[in-house]
Structure formats: C-alpha cells, structure tokens
Amino acid sequence: MADIPTAPPPGGPLPADTAPPMxxxxxxxxxxxxxxxxxxxxxxxxxxxxxxxxxxxxxxxxxxxxxxxxxxxxxxxxxxxxxxxxxxxxxxxxxxxxxxxxxxxxVGMIFQHFNLLSSRTVFDNVAMPLEIAGQSPAEIKARVAPLLDLVGLGDKAGRYPAELSGGQKQRVGIARALATxxxxxxxxxxxxxxxxxxxxxxxxxxxxxxxxxxxxxxxxxxxxxxxxxxxxxxxxxxxxxxxxxxxxxxxxxxxxxxxxxxxxxSMPGSGLPDAIQRRLKPTPAAGDNVLVRLVFFGKTANQPLTARMASTLEADVNIIAGAIDEIGGEPCGTLVVAYPADPAVMERAAQFYQQTGLRAEVLGYGA
The missing domain is CATH 3.40.50.300 (P-loop containing nucleotide triphosphate hydrolases)
Known part of the structure; x- marks a missing residue:
C-alpha cells in the first residue's frame, strides 16, 4: 500500500497537555x-x-x-x-x-447520512474534493488509492453507493473527509x-x-x-x-x-433495579442495611478488594449489582453492595475506603 501523505508535528503529536489546542x-x-x-x-x-x-x-x-x-x-x-x-x-x-x-x-467532515453522490463511484466520491482543488488525475489517483486501502475499500473503487452497506458508505465518507x-x-x-x-x-x-x-x-x-x-x-x-x-x-x-x-x-450497570430503588430511604432505621456504590479504577481495578471488605467490616456484605467496563482504554468497574447500617460497621467501611482508594457513594438505606 502506498504511503498516505500527512503532516503531523515532527516526532508525532505533542502531548495534549503541552500543545496549543487545535x-x-x-x-x-x-x-x-x-x-x-x-x-x-x-x-x-x-x-x-x-x-x-x-x-x-x-x-x-x-x-x-x-x-x-x-x-x-x-x-x-x-x-x-x-x-x-x-x-x-x-x-x-x-x-x-x-x-x-x-x-x-x-478541516474534514463526516456526516450522519454519508452525503455521497449516487451517480459517482466510490473512487470518484473520494476524489471530488481534490477535483475541486484543481489537482491533476495523477495526483488524485496517488491520493485516493491509499485512502481507500486505509478504510478497507480498496476493492470497491468502481462500485456505486447503492451497492454498499451503511458501514461501507460511511467508510467512503471518511476517506473523502481525509482527501485534502x-x-x-x-x-x-x-x-x-x-x-x-x-x-x-x-x-x-x-x-x-x-x-x-x-x-x-x-x-x-x-x-x-x-x-x-x-x-x-x-x-x-x-x-x-x-x-x-x-x-x-x-x-x-x-x-x-x-x-x-x-x-x-442510561448506561448498563449505572442504576439499581426499580424494585430496590423504590424501597430506598434517605435515613436508616433499626436493622436496615446501607446500599453503597463502589467505583473501582486505577490501582483498585485489579485488586481483590471485595474479598477483603467482608473480613474488614466484620459483617455480611451482599452484592446487589455490578458492571466491569473500560473507558478511554482504562479499566474500571462499579459494584453496589449492602451491609448493616450499624455505626461501627459503617466507620470500619469508611476507613477501608480511605485505605484502599475505593470511591464510595451511599445510595440509601433499606431492610
């Protein structure tokens, strides 16, 4: 595949926190x-x-x-x-x-509904901004061919938009946005x-x-x-x-x-089942449990902290809901747990969170 001409800063992009904003x-x-x-x-x-x-x-x-x-x-x-x-x-x-x-x-632009010209082939759709800029056929071919390879459509150059899937049409749109x-x-x-x-x-x-x-x-x-x-x-x-x-x-x-x-x-793992949510109270009564959302991230994401938690609290810890995820390439997870809303247990829990770096949010109280 031919090289795609680009113009990033020498040595690659500067770190986002030191470079002037785009x-x-x-x-x-x-x-x-x-x-x-x-x-x-x-x-x-x-x-x-x-x-x-x-x-x-x-x-x-x-x-x-x-x-x-x-x-x-x-x-x-x-x-x-x-x-x-x-x-x-x-x-x-x-x-x-x-x-x-x-x-x-x-400034390249890609759109929700692709905005391709139905009468032009894939190659010609990508070539259009270069034609408008006055580039020669040889220059256009040297630019468009590697772009189609980049977006995985090197074998579709002669096809028309009606012959493509939605994903393929968007790939054409991306290649066209990169043309200049x-x-x-x-x-x-x-x-x-x-x-x-x-x-x-x-x-x-x-x-x-x-x-x-x-x-x-x-x-x-x-x-x-x-x-x-x-x-x-x-x-x-x-x-x-x-x-x-x-x-x-x-x-x-x-x-x-x-x-x-x-x-x-609206994201999975972010909420509680409705049946539990409806029974939550803002203050505890005798014999209630406290429901807490724990957030695992950074160094806490890969540690067996829940196993240590029950031992440290000296109380039963029930898992109500949870999810494991990755955001921006960083692992994270959420876990909703319930344990007795006893002052001594809650104090030990607070100390545990401070020592381990767990982020904890009290959601409410209930039987």
Whole structure:
C-alpha cells in the first residue's frame, strides 16, 4: 500500500497537555434572531472550551443542547454572535471567503447520512474534493488509492453507493473527509444511522486514523457508548452551556453536573433495579442495611478488594449489582453492595475506603 501523505508535528503529536489546542472557543455565543412567529433563540451561551491537539474529543448533550451549532461554527458554516472560534490559532469568522475555503480544506467532515453522490463511484466520491482543488488525475489517483486501502475499500473503487452497506458508505465518507490531508476531522453523529456492530468498526477506524495520522477528531454525538468507547476528552453541553468537561474517564467516574448524571444513568450497570430503588430511604432505621456504590479504577481495578471488605467490616456484605467496563482504554468497574447500617460497621467501611482508594457513594438505606 502506498504511503498516505500527512503532516503531523515532527516526532508525532505533542502531548495534549503541552500543545496549543487545535480548536478553541472563546466566550462564544450564538443567537438566532426572531423570524415571524419564531422568537429569538440562544443556541450557545458564553462557551469557553479547548479541544486538545491530537485527541479524540467528544461533545455530548441532549437534543437542542447546541451540539450541531457548535460544530458548524468550527467549519465556518455559521458565525458566532459573540466571541471567537479558533482553529489551529486562526479566527474562523474573521476569514475572507477565499481564506475560508483554504481553511476548510484543513478541516474534514463526516456526516450522519454519508452525503455521497449516487451517480459517482466510490473512487470518484473520494476524489471530488481534490477535483475541486484543481489537482491533476495523477495526483488524485496517488491520493485516493491509499485512502481507500486505509478504510478497507480498496476493492470497491468502481462500485456505486447503492451497492454498499451503511458501514461501507460511511467508510467512503471518511476517506473523502481525509482527501485534502486535514489536520482536524469533524464527526457529526457519524454512527447514529449504523447498527451496533458497524458502529464499533467505524469507531475503531477513527481510533486508527487518530493514532496513525496524528489527526485531531472532534466528535458530536448523543450516544454515551460512543463517547466511552472512543474519546479521551469530553464536554457536556446543557442548554447552550458547557456543563462540565475533562478527561472522559474522570467525567464518567465522577460526574459533577445533573445533566451528566442523567446521561450516564442510561448506561448498563449505572442504576439499581426499580424494585430496590423504590424501597430506598434517605435515613436508616433499626436493622436496615446501607446500599453503597463502589467505583473501582486505577490501582483498585485489579485488586481483590471485595474479598477483603467482608473480613474488614466484620459483617455480611451482599452484592446487589455490578458492571466491569473500560473507558478511554482504562479499566474500571462499579459494584453496589449492602451491609448493616450499624455505626461501627459503617466507620470500619469508611476507613477501608480511605485505605484502599475505593470511591464510595451511599445510595440509601433499606431492610
């Protein structure tokens, strides 16, 4: 396979915590003016957020939170009402039409519904941005062929979109987004139209592109599973504001905002069975148990702590629910346990958590 020309920083991408951000939102607001019977609407309100260079960063939120508006500001399809959006240090809204066209060649875009031209072959769909840029047929062939190999479609160059599966169409979309050698790849709900197995394959491809090409990926989605599987950093939008942000692992393991907790509650292993949840009380009565959610991560993830816990507490410890997972490549797990809500037992438990580094959250009390 021919080499794919790319332009990462010498020696590979700089560490995300020392490199200047690939995208920076500085006090960004976007207000849509009133039209007819439609009142004015604030889509984004004082957004301050940076996308670390070389990362896969996710933007998540409910419908109407402002995710799509945010991504349209990055590629200049919308202009902010206030503030600045910087891509690799360049103020997007301040560019002339000519400069904006040049900037957009450094920003690839993949879409939820593929946006392929049905009358063009796979090869020609990928070649289209290069044709628009005025490259010669020889230059186009030298670029497109290795890209099709990269996305696993080297044998489909002469096929038409109607002959492809949904996953294959999205691979064509990714290859087309990479055609102009961008430094930033925008993904707008790119897996929403795909089945779970195909979604995982596309996410694996995005991770490969990020790692091998040193490409920064900004991913917009409403799917927490997608954020968990592929991103290293995440920002949660709520009513046009950044509710919280940080490393995906940290946000998932210790959500600080109510919106984040609601979004996470839909994931497997995050909640309790309804029958137990309904019986929980905020304060204990005589003979009650305390229900506690334990979070295992870092050095605690691979230690047999539950076996030691019953011995340390000198009480029965019942396992109510649990799940093992991986977030951003880091192992973690949750376990809901119940033990007597006796003051002496609870004191020993608190000391055990402090000594071992386990994160514990009291969920309530019940018989």
């Amino acid at each position: 995208v920076a939102f500085e006090q960004v607001s976007k207000v849509y003016a009133a039209t007819g019977s439609q009142a004015a609407f604030t889509a984004l309100d004082d957004i301050n957020y940076s996308v670390p260079r070389g990362t896969i960063t996710g933007i998540i939120g409910r419908s109407g939170a402002g995710k799509s508006t945010l991504i349209r500001l990055v590629n200049g399809l919308e202009k902010p009402t206030g503030g600045r959006v910087l891509v690799d240090g360049t103020d997007v809204a301040a560019q002339s039409e000519s400069a904006l066209r040049t900037l957009r060649r450094s 050698s961008p430094k930033l790849l925008l993904s707008d709900e790119a897996t929403s139209a795909l089945d779970p197995e195909t979604t995982l394959q596309i996410l694996d491809l995005l991770k490969t592109i990020n790692h091998d090409l040193g490409l920064t990926v900004l991913l917009i989605t409403h799917e927490m599973d997608v954020i968990k599987a592929v991103t290293s950093h995440v920002a949660v939008l709520d009513q046009g504001r950044v509710a919280e942000s940080g490393r995906t692992f940290d946000v998932f393991m210790s959500p600080q905002h109510a919106t984040t907790r609601v979004l996470l509650s």
